[in-house]
Amino acid sequence: xxxxxxxxxxxxxxxxxxxxxxxxxxxxxxxxxxxxxxxxxxxxxxxxxxxxxxxxxxxxxxxxxxxxxxxxxxxxxxxxxxxxxxxxxxxxxxxxxxxxxxxxxxxxxxxxxxxxxxxxxxxxxxxxxxxxxxxxxxxxxxxxxxxxxxxxxxxxxxxxxxxxxxxxxxxxxxxxxxxxxxxxxxxxxxxxxxxxxxxxxxxxxxxxxxxxxxxxxxxxxxxxxxxxxxxxxxx
Amino acid sequence: xxxxxxxxxxxxxxxxxxxxxxxxxxxxxxxxxxxxxxxxxxxxxxxxxxxxxxxxxxxxxxxxxxxxxxxxxxxxxxxxxxxxxxxxxxxxxxxxxxxxxxxxxxxxxxxxxxxxxxxxxxxxxxxxxxxxxxxxxxxxxxxxxxxxxxxxxxxxxxxxxxxxxxxxxxxxxxxxxxxxxxxxxxxxxxxxxxxxxxxxxxxxxxxxxxxxx
Numbered sequence: 001x002x003x004x005x006x007x008x009x010x011x012x013x014x015x016x017x018x019x020x021x022x023x024x025x026x027x028x029x030x031x032x033x034x035x036x037x038x039x040x041x042x043x044x045x046x047x048x049x050x051x052x053x054x055x056x057x058x059x060x061x062x063x064x065x066x067x068x069x070x071x072x073x074x075x076x077x078x079x080x081x082x083x084x085x086x087x088x089x090x091x092x093x094x095x096x097x098x099x100x101x102x103x104x105x106x107x108x109x110x111x112x113x114x115x116x117x118x119x120x121x122x123x124x125x126x127x128x129x130x131x132x133x134x135x136x137x138x139x140x141x142x143x144x145x146x147x148x149x150x151x152x153x154x155x156x157x158x159x160x161x162x163x164x165x166x167x168x169x170x171x172x173x174x175x176x177x178x179x180x181x182x183x184x185x186x187x188x189x190x191x192x193x194x195x196x197x198x199x200x201x202x203x204x205x206x207x208x209x210x211x212x213x214x215x216x217x218x219x220x221x222x223x224x225x226x227x228x229x230x231x232x233x234x235x
Numbered sequence: 236x237x238x239x240x241x242x243x244x245x246x247x248x249x250x251x252x253x254x255x256x257x258x259x260x261x262x263x264x265x266x267x268x269x270x271x272x273x274x275x276x277x278x279x280x281x282x283x284x285x286x287x288x289x290x291x292x293x294x295x296x297x298x299x300x301x302x303x304x305x306x307x308x309x310x311x312x313x314x315x316x317x318x319x320x321x322x323x324x325x326x327x328x329x330x331x332x333x334x335x336x337x338x339x340x341x342x343x344x345x346x347x348x349x350x351x352x353x354x355x356x357x358x359x360x361x362x363x364x365x366x367x368x369x370x371x372x373x374x375x376x377x378x379x380x381x382x383x384x385x386x387x388x389x390x391x392x393x394x395x396x397x398x399x400x401x402x403x404x405x406x407x408x409x410x411x412x413x414x415x416x417x418x419x420x421x422x423x424x425x426x427x428x429x430x431x432x433x434x435x436x437x438x439x440x441x442x443x444x445x446x447x448x
Contacts, residue, residue, distance in 0.1 A: 003307050008307055009307040009310055012305070012307050013310055013313070020317055020321045023325075024324055024325070027325055031332040035335075042339075057335070057336075158280060159276040159422040207419050
């Protein structure tokens with residue numbers, strides 16, 4: 001057969017594209033459930049890590065069901081809109097952050113266990129240097145003090161911006177205050193190297209300035225929408 | 236079928252070993268520099284990427300070699316590109332489903348395999364003109380030669396840049412107390428290029444036959 005003719009070339013290209021498309025869509029469809037399950041497990045692990053509860057992909061679902069006793073959606077006025085656990089879990093922050101403040105559905109996960117006590121876990125999401133960054137902040141039951149934090153990122157530079165996911169970067173967040181002495185919401189400010197004695201600030205990652213600034217903006221944007229909820233009297 | 240040669244004949248063994256030394260894709264052919272700069276700030280992504288490149292390159296070489304006589308020569312680059320792209324997507328999807336942790340560490344790097352010049356280079360230069368088995372060996376060999384340089388570069392960059400190896404701190408605290416500091420420059424891409432340059436320098440000064448007249 002003449003493999004140089006136009007007809008052959010066109011046919012070859014067409015058949016190849018169809019075969020490749022079929023193989024790829026088949027793989028994508030047959031693996032989708034597993035991939036989504038992995039993503040959900042990862043989110044549950046991250047929520048638990050925000051209160052320093054380590055889990056493996058195998059026991060994450062069980063631990064999540066056990067310790068996250070309640071999950072609610074509040075609005076920017078601090079009113080509870082829903083207390084459906086699975087609905088709260090499914091809230092997509094990427095979409096919520098694009099809405100007007102008063103329209104946003106704000107998820108709060110309530111963690112309770114005998115040793116650690118009750119903590120509130122708040123999801124955050126913002127922009128890093130190359131792509132999105134996100135994380136979970138856990139608050140003491142006084143709703144002012146940070147108990148723990150975890151951050152993750154899509155594509156920050158390894159060794160620089162990506163250090164925001166490092167345990168050494170995350171540990172100092174414990175005990176930070178997001179309200180000042182006068183009770184004003186201040187979020188946490190970015191400083192260079194001097195945050196260890198300042199409860200209202202966190203240290204920048206050296207070499208990761210853009211990521212650090214993105215993190216500061218993320219905390220400010222996301223936590224501020226919860227201001228009234230934090231201030232509202234305890235349930 | 237008559238000229239049956241042993242699976243690991245001297246010629247086939249050369250396909251595996253040459254790319255590690257005198258025919259190394261990075262230091263001799265100067266291919267695949269782009270990803271060598273991008274992923275070598277830490278050892279872990281460098282190793283995982285090398286393994287992924289090996290899987291993609293070996294498979295792509297075999298597939299192209301199997302259909303080499305049917306490919307219309309005018310669209311052969313497109314055919315090769317589609318095969319490589321499809322394989323990379325498959326690897327990415329499979330990692331996401333079965334090795335989620337690894338796929339997260341690799342994130343964008345998996346997609347970058349498509350742009351790796353070594354893959355297109357080997358398909359064009361070797362797989363199009365050889366049988367599947369030698370093509371497979373050639374893929375493994377070249378990916379290994381690529382991986383070895385990546386690991387060497389990443390070793391020095393992580394050690395000097397972050398003071399860690401594979402994420403574990405290796406430089407004792409006492410050094411930092413005495414005033415030693417991690418060299419932040421090592422983490423930036425230019426130092427990867429300089430490190431590759433030093434490797435090329437060392438290799439050529441040891442093997443004079445590599446020096447062009």
